[in-house]
Amino acid sequence: MTVTAVNKDPAALTMTLDAEFDASPERVWQLWADPRQLERWWGPPTYPATFTKHDLTPGSRVEYHMTGPEGDQPKGYWDVLETDPPHRLAVRDGFANEDGTPNDAFPPGEMRVTIEEVGSGRTKMSIESIFPSTEAMEQVLAMGQEEGLTEAVGQIDAILAEQRVA
Protein backbone atom coordinates (compact mmCIF):
# COMPACT_ATOMS: atom_id res chain seq x y z
CA MET A 1 0.00 0.00 0.00
CA THR A 2 1.72 3.15 -1.17
CA VAL A 3 -0.88 5.72 -0.19
CA THR A 4 -0.17 6.24 3.49
CA ALA A 5 -2.67 8.95 4.39
CA VAL A 6 -5.53 10.91 2.92
CA ASN A 7 -6.72 14.05 4.60
CA LYS A 8 -9.73 15.94 3.46
CA ASP A 9 -8.82 19.06 5.39
CA PRO A 10 -11.77 20.73 7.04
CA ALA A 11 -10.21 24.16 7.26
CA ALA A 12 -10.07 25.19 3.66
CA LEU A 13 -11.47 22.65 1.21
CA THR A 14 -8.12 21.05 0.74
CA MET A 15 -7.23 17.45 0.23
CA THR A 16 -3.82 16.14 1.20
CA LEU A 17 -2.66 12.76 0.10
CA ASP A 18 0.60 11.16 1.25
CA ALA A 19 2.27 8.34 -0.59
CA GLU A 20 5.53 6.47 -0.13
CA PHE A 21 7.77 5.14 -2.84
CA ASP A 22 10.65 2.75 -2.77
CA ALA A 23 12.86 5.26 -4.58
CA SER A 24 14.97 8.37 -4.01
CA PRO A 25 13.51 11.91 -3.96
CA GLU A 26 15.38 12.56 -7.23
CA ARG A 27 13.64 9.61 -8.87
CA VAL A 28 10.21 10.78 -7.69
CA TRP A 29 10.97 14.33 -8.82
CA GLN A 30 11.64 13.02 -12.33
CA LEU A 31 8.02 11.87 -12.50
CA TRP A 32 7.10 15.56 -12.48
CA ALA A 33 10.11 17.15 -14.15
CA ASP A 34 10.22 14.95 -17.25
CA PRO A 35 7.07 15.50 -19.34
CA ARG A 36 7.37 12.06 -20.95
CA GLN A 37 7.35 10.45 -17.49
CA LEU A 38 4.54 12.72 -16.36
CA GLU A 39 2.46 11.50 -19.28
CA ARG A 40 2.85 7.94 -18.03
CA TRP A 41 0.80 8.56 -14.92
CA TRP A 42 -1.12 11.88 -15.04
CA GLY A 43 -4.01 10.46 -17.05
CA PRO A 44 -5.48 6.96 -16.98
CA PRO A 45 -4.76 4.68 -19.96
CA THR A 46 -8.23 5.49 -21.33
CA TYR A 47 -7.58 9.24 -21.05
CA PRO A 48 -3.84 9.77 -21.54
CA ALA A 49 -2.29 13.18 -21.03
CA THR A 50 -0.01 14.94 -23.49
CA PHE A 51 2.13 17.80 -22.21
CA THR A 52 2.65 20.18 -25.11
CA LYS A 53 4.54 22.81 -23.10
CA HIS A 54 6.50 21.90 -20.01
CA ASP A 55 8.86 24.14 -18.12
CA LEU A 56 8.87 24.14 -14.33
CA THR A 57 10.59 27.49 -13.95
CA PRO A 58 8.46 29.70 -11.66
CA GLY A 59 6.33 31.99 -13.79
CA SER A 60 6.12 29.49 -16.67
CA ARG A 61 2.97 27.95 -17.93
CA VAL A 62 2.68 24.20 -18.47
CA GLU A 63 0.08 23.18 -21.05
CA TYR A 64 -1.47 19.79 -21.54
CA HIS A 65 -4.47 18.03 -22.94
CA MET A 66 -6.07 14.71 -22.32
CA THR A 67 -7.32 12.49 -25.13
CA GLY A 68 -10.55 10.67 -24.49
CA PRO A 69 -11.85 7.48 -26.06
CA GLU A 70 -14.07 9.55 -28.37
CA GLY A 71 -11.15 11.68 -29.49
CA ASP A 72 -12.18 14.58 -27.26
CA GLN A 73 -9.26 16.65 -26.00
CA PRO A 74 -9.99 18.63 -22.85
CA LYS A 75 -7.19 21.08 -22.10
CA GLY A 76 -5.59 22.17 -18.86
CA TYR A 77 -2.72 24.31 -17.70
CA TRP A 78 -0.48 24.89 -14.69
CA ASP A 79 1.01 28.24 -13.77
CA VAL A 80 4.21 27.37 -11.93
CA LEU A 81 4.40 29.20 -8.60
CA GLU A 82 7.34 27.54 -6.91
CA THR A 83 9.99 25.01 -7.85
CA ASP A 84 12.69 23.55 -5.63
CA PRO A 85 14.03 20.32 -7.13
CA PRO A 86 13.73 17.62 -5.94
CA HIS A 87 11.58 18.71 -3.02
CA ARG A 88 8.89 21.18 -3.89
CA LEU A 89 6.59 22.13 -6.72
CA ALA A 90 3.60 24.41 -6.45
CA VAL A 91 1.32 25.25 -9.34
CA ARG A 92 -1.98 26.92 -9.97
CA ASP A 93 -3.96 24.47 -12.06
CA GLY A 94 -6.90 25.31 -14.21
CA PHE A 95 -8.96 24.35 -17.23
CA ALA A 96 -8.15 25.82 -20.60
CA ASN A 97 -10.26 26.71 -23.60
CA GLU A 98 -9.96 25.09 -27.00
CA ASP A 99 -7.30 27.66 -27.96
CA GLY A 100 -5.27 26.99 -24.80
CA THR A 101 -6.16 30.21 -22.97
CA PRO A 102 -7.31 29.80 -19.33
CA ASN A 103 -11.01 29.10 -19.01
CA ASP A 104 -12.12 31.83 -16.63
CA ALA A 105 -15.50 30.21 -16.07
CA PHE A 106 -13.79 27.89 -13.60
CA PRO A 107 -11.46 29.52 -11.10
CA PRO A 108 -8.12 27.68 -10.91
CA GLY A 109 -7.14 25.56 -7.94
CA GLU A 110 -3.70 25.08 -6.43
CA MET A 111 -1.58 21.98 -6.14
CA ARG A 112 1.45 21.69 -3.86
CA VAL A 113 3.79 18.76 -4.12
CA THR A 114 6.31 18.00 -1.37
CA ILE A 115 8.90 15.27 -1.76
CA GLU A 116 11.15 14.17 1.09
CA GLU A 117 13.33 11.24 2.01
CA VAL A 118 12.04 9.19 4.92
CA GLY A 119 15.01 6.83 5.30
CA SER A 120 16.07 3.39 4.06
CA GLY A 121 15.77 4.49 0.45
CA ARG A 122 12.15 5.50 0.76
CA THR A 123 10.57 8.79 -0.21
CA LYS A 124 7.38 10.41 0.88
CA MET A 125 5.41 12.55 -1.53
CA SER A 126 2.56 14.76 -0.35
CA ILE A 127 0.06 16.29 -2.71
CA GLU A 128 -2.00 19.12 -1.34
CA SER A 129 -4.90 20.27 -3.48
CA ILE A 130 -6.51 23.56 -2.66
CA PHE A 131 -9.83 24.21 -4.28
CA PRO A 132 -10.84 27.56 -5.74
CA SER A 133 -11.25 30.29 -3.17
CA THR A 134 -14.69 31.83 -3.23
CA GLU A 135 -17.23 33.35 -0.93
CA ALA A 136 -18.28 29.84 0.02
CA MET A 137 -14.77 28.93 0.99
CA GLU A 138 -14.44 32.01 3.18
CA GLN A 139 -17.50 30.85 5.03
CA VAL A 140 -15.92 27.46 5.60
CA LEU A 141 -12.79 29.11 6.98
CA ALA A 142 -14.81 31.33 9.27
CA MET A 143 -16.60 28.33 10.69
CA GLY A 144 -13.41 26.69 11.86
CA GLN A 145 -12.12 23.18 12.04
CA GLU A 146 -14.97 21.19 13.45
CA GLU A 147 -17.53 22.27 10.88
CA GLY A 148 -15.54 21.07 7.97
CA LEU A 149 -15.44 18.88 5.00
CA THR A 150 -14.89 15.56 6.75
CA GLU A 151 -17.91 16.20 8.91
CA ALA A 152 -19.95 17.26 5.92
CA VAL A 153 -19.08 14.02 4.17
CA GLY A 154 -20.12 11.96 7.19
CA GLN A 155 -23.29 13.98 7.34
CA ILE A 156 -24.11 13.35 3.71
CA ASP A 157 -23.62 9.63 4.29
CA ALA A 158 -25.91 9.75 7.31
CA ILE A 159 -28.59 11.62 5.39
CA LEU A 160 -28.38 9.22 2.49
CA ALA A 161 -28.53 6.21 4.83
CA GLU A 162 -31.64 7.64 6.52
CA GLN A 163 -33.17 8.13 3.14
CA ARG A 164 -32.63 4.51 2.17
CA VAL A 165 -34.31 3.30 5.36
CA ALA A 166 -37.30 5.62 4.95
Place this chain on the structure above:
Amino acid sequence: MATPDFDRVFGALADHTRRDIVRRAIDGQEGVAELAGHYPMSFAAVQKHVAILERAGLVTKQRIGRRKVVRTNLQGLHAARRLLDRYEDLWRDRIDRMTDFITDTRETNT
Protein backbone atom coordinates in the same frame (compact mmCIF):
# COMPACT_ATOMS: atom_id res chain seq x y z
CA MET B 1 -7.98 18.93 -11.28
CA ALA B 2 -10.60 21.33 -10.00
CA THR B 3 -14.23 20.41 -10.32
CA PRO B 4 -16.57 23.31 -11.04
CA ASP B 5 -19.20 22.81 -8.34
CA PHE B 6 -16.92 21.53 -5.64
CA ASP B 7 -16.47 24.68 -3.57
CA ARG B 8 -20.07 25.70 -3.79
CA VAL B 9 -21.44 22.34 -2.71
CA PHE B 10 -19.02 21.75 0.13
CA GLY B 11 -19.17 25.38 1.22
CA ALA B 12 -22.92 24.97 1.51
CA LEU B 13 -22.61 21.75 3.49
CA ALA B 14 -19.94 23.01 5.84
CA ASP B 15 -22.49 24.59 8.20
CA HIS B 16 -24.51 22.48 10.60
CA THR B 17 -27.70 24.55 10.30
CA ARG B 18 -27.63 24.08 6.56
CA ARG B 19 -27.04 20.36 6.90
CA ASP B 20 -29.97 20.21 9.28
CA ILE B 21 -32.13 22.05 6.75
CA VAL B 22 -31.06 19.54 4.10
CA ARG B 23 -32.17 16.70 6.37
CA ARG B 24 -35.51 18.26 7.28
CA ALA B 25 -36.27 19.15 3.70
CA ILE B 26 -36.03 15.56 2.48
CA ASP B 27 -39.78 15.23 2.97
CA GLY B 28 -40.42 18.56 1.28
CA GLN B 29 -43.19 19.44 3.73
CA GLU B 30 -42.08 22.78 5.09
CA GLY B 31 -41.65 26.24 3.70
CA VAL B 32 -38.96 28.68 4.80
CA ALA B 33 -41.21 30.07 7.57
CA GLU B 34 -41.81 26.61 9.09
CA LEU B 35 -38.13 25.73 8.80
CA ALA B 36 -37.23 28.97 10.55
CA GLY B 37 -39.31 27.85 13.53
CA HIS B 38 -36.77 25.08 14.26
CA TYR B 39 -33.80 27.38 14.76
CA PRO B 40 -32.94 30.11 17.24
CA MET B 41 -32.35 32.62 14.49
CA SER B 42 -34.28 35.09 12.40
CA PHE B 43 -36.42 34.24 9.40
CA ALA B 44 -34.01 36.28 7.29
CA ALA B 45 -31.02 34.23 8.51
CA VAL B 46 -32.76 30.96 7.65
CA GLN B 47 -33.81 32.36 4.31
CA LYS B 48 -30.17 33.14 3.63
CA HIS B 49 -29.13 29.58 4.48
CA VAL B 50 -31.80 28.21 2.15
CA ALA B 51 -30.60 30.52 -0.62
CA ILE B 52 -27.02 29.22 -0.25
CA LEU B 53 -28.29 25.63 -0.44
CA GLU B 54 -30.38 26.51 -3.44
CA ARG B 55 -27.43 28.03 -5.30
CA ALA B 56 -25.42 24.90 -4.59
CA GLY B 57 -28.23 22.81 -6.09
CA LEU B 58 -28.84 20.99 -2.81
CA VAL B 59 -32.43 22.13 -2.29
CA THR B 60 -35.16 23.47 -4.54
CA LYS B 61 -38.31 25.40 -3.78
CA GLN B 62 -41.47 23.79 -5.04
CA ARG B 63 -44.99 25.07 -5.19
CA ILE B 64 -47.65 22.83 -3.66
CA GLY B 65 -51.01 24.52 -4.10
CA ARG B 66 -50.62 27.95 -2.59
CA ARG B 67 -47.60 26.99 -0.52
CA LYS B 68 -43.94 26.98 -1.43
CA VAL B 69 -41.94 24.20 0.19
CA VAL B 70 -38.22 23.54 0.37
CA ARG B 71 -37.21 20.13 -0.87
CA THR B 72 -33.82 18.45 -0.75
CA ASN B 73 -32.30 17.56 -4.06
CA LEU B 74 -31.06 14.06 -3.30
CA GLN B 75 -29.29 13.85 -6.63
CA GLY B 76 -27.28 16.89 -5.63
CA LEU B 77 -26.27 15.21 -2.39
CA HIS B 78 -25.18 12.05 -4.11
CA ALA B 79 -23.22 14.11 -6.59
CA ALA B 80 -21.40 15.94 -3.79
CA ARG B 81 -20.40 12.69 -2.17
CA ARG B 82 -19.21 11.26 -5.44
CA LEU B 83 -17.13 14.33 -6.25
CA LEU B 84 -14.99 13.94 -3.17
CA ASP B 85 -14.57 10.22 -3.58
CA ARG B 86 -13.75 10.60 -7.22
CA TYR B 87 -11.07 13.12 -6.46
CA GLU B 88 -9.47 10.77 -3.97
CA ASP B 89 -9.72 7.86 -6.41
CA LEU B 90 -8.17 9.92 -9.17
CA TRP B 91 -5.07 10.49 -7.06
CA ARG B 92 -4.92 6.91 -5.79
CA ASP B 93 -4.88 5.72 -9.39
CA ARG B 94 -2.12 8.18 -10.23
CA ILE B 95 -0.02 6.96 -7.31
CA ASP B 96 -0.48 3.38 -8.51
CA ARG B 97 0.72 4.32 -11.97
CA MET B 98 3.69 6.21 -10.52
CA THR B 99 4.64 3.17 -8.45
CA ASP B 100 4.34 0.84 -11.44
CA PHE B 101 6.38 3.17 -13.60
CA ILE B 102 9.16 3.48 -11.03
CA THR B 103 9.26 -0.30 -10.67
CA ASP B 104 9.30 -0.88 -14.44
CA THR B 105 12.09 1.59 -15.11
CA ARG B 106 14.16 0.22 -12.26
CA GLU B 107 14.01 -3.25 -13.77
CA THR B 108 14.91 -2.15 -17.29
CA ASN B 109 17.47 0.56 -16.53
CA THR B 110 19.66 -0.97 -13.86
